[in-house]
Amino acid sequence: MPTESTFLLAGLFLLLAAAGWAMGRFGERDEEDAPPPLNIDYLKGLNFLLNEQTDQALEHFLNMVRVDDKTIETHFALGSLFRRRGEVDRAIRIHQNIIARPDLASEQRDQALFSLAKDYLAAGLLDRAEKIFARLAEGSRYQVQALESLCRIYEQEKEWGMAIDAGQRLEVLSGRSLALQIAHYYCERAEAAAAQNDFASAREYVKKAQSGRPRTMRGALTRAHIARDTGDNKTALKLYHRIIDENTYLIAEALPEIVAIYTREDATAELESALKSLLAKNPESSSLIAYTAIVNNLGGIPVIDDCVEQYMLNEPTLGEFIELQQLSEGNKNSHDSALAKVRSALSKLASATPRYQCQECGFSSQRLLWQCPSCRDWETQRPASRVQFDTILQHSITNR
Structure with missing residues (x-):
């Protein structure tokens, strides 16, 4: 029985074929020009799908990426489908092939880079994903999404200083408050400093956490732990009770x-x-x-x-x-x-x-x-x- 992915791919093929036919039928052309026929490559791919030969269909379409410059949006859709199916290596190949095109428009290149970074993220290649997201965060229509992804990467890598920088930039660009998230980043730095007996730095980080999010309970709890660990039981009890x-x-x-x-x-x-x-x-x-x-x-x-x-x-x-x-x-x-x-x-x-x-x-x-x-x-x-x-x-x- 055909899978959901099979039907999705079949739909992509039919949509592209219909769009190509419509452009040829109703687009600007000389009167003597005849409407172009449906793309035979799409029909072959569709035939593979209808016969439930999904792998052959995907390989067939993957080969078309190198030669058909008019189907880039479908290539993006196919790359996303590969990634959702867990076939990240194939998604990476598609997006790398798109990026390799010398005549690619800047918006399409940014889209391909963003998709490739998501492929790397799905594959656990955080360094590669981070590099691309950092580039896109400097100036592209994917700035907000790139900064959101960078925050997630820095959280996984426990790079809390970089997470704070990315979060603060994201607040400015997106216009939404990330006070709770950034407060936790500062608390993470405070706990790391306290673990190294650097209580002065730990207190400063807690102060920054509470300045951005005054009622953060983690900030109060971390501050209480610092007081406990430095022998200030009076302050610790006061904070714990509060x-x-x-x-x-x-x-x-x-x-x-x-x-x-x-x-x-x-x-x-x-x-x-x-x-x-x-x-x-x-x-x-x-x-x-x-x-x-x-x-x-x-x-x-x-x-x-x-x-x-x-x-x-x-x-x-x-x-x-x-x-x-x-x-x-x-x-x-x-x-x-x-x-x-x-x-x-x-x-x-x-x-x-x-x-x-x-x-x-x-x-x-x-x-x-x-x-x-x-x-x-x-x-x-x-x-x-x-x-x-x-x-x-x-x-x-x-x-x-």
Whole structure:
């Protein structure tokens, strides 16, 4: 049965043949000139397609690229089709052949270069793609698309300084704000500098990130980490608390740091007070606190233990795994022992399921990724607030 690609190619052939016939029939010509016949090469290619000889048809058309100067748009379409089919080497050949034509118009050359750069990108040849995109970004009708592609390449290569430059140029040319994206570029530079103990540079990069995007939570979180790593616990706690007050979804990142600092300073009473204040303002944060405590084995703090216990009692699916009666029966020792056992079991279950999920495309991961590897959007991941029992059950049924 003919494939979608076969029908598309057949359509291209017929369209070009019809266009050629119409130009010959109705275009300017001397009266004695007869309308030119349909191009026999296109008919041969169409015959290959109708007989489902797709490879022969593609090779036939590829050979025509060198000799038929009137079909360049169809060649571009065919090159794009090759790339979508994953036959990048053939797409590269087509676009290189177009570029090699000495009489090519400048707009067509730019189009061929842009298509070739996309071929290289699809093939993973980032250096070659980058070189062409950089050339087109200097002055062509593909400036915006070229700069967008350069940003993607620099993200993959972790060339954050170059990504910032390309992003700022793209903002000017496109007229749209890229403040969030550029703020993350600066945060990447800040984290890289902090990893090298260059905290002065790290602070400067965070400052630039927050100047362009004042409410960027990553900037605040990075700044808090820098304060933590340089021993400024007072500033770190202030920032961590502000983070979870303004964005409860970052409890999963900030709470373990808060607990660690208060524990080191033997200030668990202050921790209790701070968490009670958070719960009073945001009661829905209880499940996030509980889930974070389960995943990170945070125990021994009454307010956190209460959140975990309530989470267990309110989780309807938990009874499929563990008997919960012990949590509400018996003396305090047996209660605490049962709570510890259930918490341990939940921790193991939680480690078997993703902790974060992209709100745009659904990509899941075990740790927070500021840029989704799937859809490439920034700051779209959110943490789970419960153990994914349904996923675990489905997995266990599938593997029986």
